[in-house]
Amino acid sequence: MKKQTWKIAAFVILGIGAAASFLVVRPMESKSPPLRRGMFEWQEERVDDRKDVDELIGRFQITDWVQELSVPVDRKTTAAFVRHLHQAKVKTYALVGETDWGYEADGASLIAYLEELVRYNDQVTPAEQLVGVMVDVEPYTRSRWKEDPAGHMKTYVSGMIAAYRYAQKHDLIFIACIPRHYDDQGLTELLEMLIRDGCDEVAVMDYDCGAEVEKLETEAQLTKKYGKVLHCILEFQQVGKHGLTEDKTYRNKGLAAAETAWKQVDQAFPLISIVHDYHWSKPLIEMMEEESQ
Numbered sequence: 001m002k003k004q005t006w007k008i009a010a011f012v013i014l015g016i017g018a019a020a021s022f023l024v025v026r027p028m029e030s031k032s033p034p035l036r037r038g039m040f041e042w043q044e045e046r047v048d049d050r051k052d053v054d055e056l057i058g059r060f061q062i063t064d065w066v067q068e069l070s071v072p073v074d075r076k077t078t079a080a081f082v083r084h085l086h087q088a089k090v091k092t093y094a095l096v097g098e099t100d101w102g103y104e105a106d107g108a109s110l111i112a113y114l115e116e117l118v119r120y121n122d123q124v125t126p127a128e129q130l131v132g133v134m135v136d137v138e139p140y141t142r143s144r145w146k147e148d149p150a151g152h153m154k155t156y157v158s159g160m161i162a163a164y165r166y167a168q169k170h171d172l173i174f175i176a177c178i179p180r181h182y183d184d185q186g187l188t189e190l191l192e193m194l195i196r197d198g199c200d201e202v203a204v205m206d207y208d209c210g211a212e213v214e215k216l217e218t219e220a221q222l223t224k225k226y227g228k229v230l231h232c233i234l235e236f237q238q239v240g241k242h243g244l245t246e247d248k249t250y251r252n253k254g255l256a257a258a259e260t261a262w263k264q265v266d267q268a269f270p271l272i273s274i275v276h277d278y279h280w281s282k283p284l285i286e287m288m289e290e291e292s293q
Contacts, residue, residue: 036273038064038203038231040095040134040280047074047081052285057088059288060278066134068095071113073120079128086127093175094133102139103152107159110135111166118170132173134203135160140179153182153190160198175231177203183218195222203231203277207248212261213268220269232265233277234258236284251283 039062046053046067056062065085069078082092094117101109114133121129139145139156160176167174176199182191195202204219206212212232223230235249236258250258262276278284 034063035061036063036275037061038066038093038233038275038277039284040233040278041065041067042095042280043282044068044070046281047077050081050084052281053085054088055288056281056284057085057090060284062090062278064093064275064277065090066093066095066277068097071116073116075120075123078120079124082124082130083128091131093173094130095136096133097136097138097177099138099141101159102137102156103142105155105158105162107162107166110137110159110163114163114166114170114172117172121170121172130172132175132200133167134175134177135163135199136177138179149185150187150190153185153187157190157194157198160194164198164200173200175199175201175203177205177231177233178219180204180206180208180215180219188218191218192222195219195228196226199228201229201231201275203233203275205233205235205279206265207233207235207244209247209250209253209257209261212265216265216269220272224269224272229273229275230269231275231277232262233279234261235279236287237279238283251287255287 037060039056039060047069053065057065067081085092096110096113098109098113101107104110117130117133137156137160139152140149145152164174176194178191178194182188202219202223204216206215208215212234216230216232220230222228235244236251237244237249238251239246239249241249246252250261262274266274
């Protein structure tokens with residue numbers, strides 16, 4: 001009896017040990033969120049003419065379409081466009097870039113624009129609704145910015161915070177599109193306020209080919225700190241366009257070089273959700289046409 005008891009006990013102990021080891025060596029697997037890829041579109045008429053849209057979405061695996069819209073928003077054509085993208089599992093964001101709005105501390109003009117988006121969303125089906133807005137307001141491009149960068153930045157951030165609060169109330173994702181040099185101007189404290197209180201996501205125009213990781217360091221730290229989404233926007237327009245130099249655009253370097261840059265950014269900041277954004281559709285279409293020749 002004793003021998004048999006010992007055998008049973010040993011079997012139980014071994015069974016428990018095996019189960020424990022099984023639990024230890026099989027940790028729960030964590031799944032990374034799907035990669036988001038955005039396409040900027042500055043042509044309002046794209047809403048009426050969807051030529052190249054499907055090809056762009058397929059070629060570049062676009063998940064987010066960032067579209068400039070006429071104001072007032074044309075409900076019929078915009079709804080058809082957004083519905084078409086929705087069927088392709090692509091989310092549509094409005095794109096706005098009025099520089100002088102950055103000098104309104106109350107964000108009045110930007111909020112008025114958001115009100116137009118909300119009116120549109122209220123009149124259409126869920127599949128036709130805009131999910132958010134990309135706010136590309138660039139007050140630093142005005143000559144008066146140099147007179148008082150900190151003062152003007154404070155005004156800009158104040159207006160963005162006011163607009164963001166309105167967007168939150170109406171379920172619009174609010175993305176702040178910014179340059180990569182606010183921290184270089186000694187404006188890091190106000191940049192932190194913008195990221196913390198003035199947006200859901202921050203999209204950085206990271207136009208320094210080969211130095212993307214270095215230039216994103218501050219924004220990456222702040223988005224991680226506040227749990228925000230970070231966008232890395234790369235430029236594809238021709239050298240000379242808007243003063244672009246060779247080191248600011250991937251037009252001549254090619255798409256593979258841009259993919260390498262995004263990969264380096266992802267590897268440098270593995271704990272942050274990073275969106276890869278193409279700026280913008282027109283040069284990408286030109287590059288596709290050049291490839292086919």
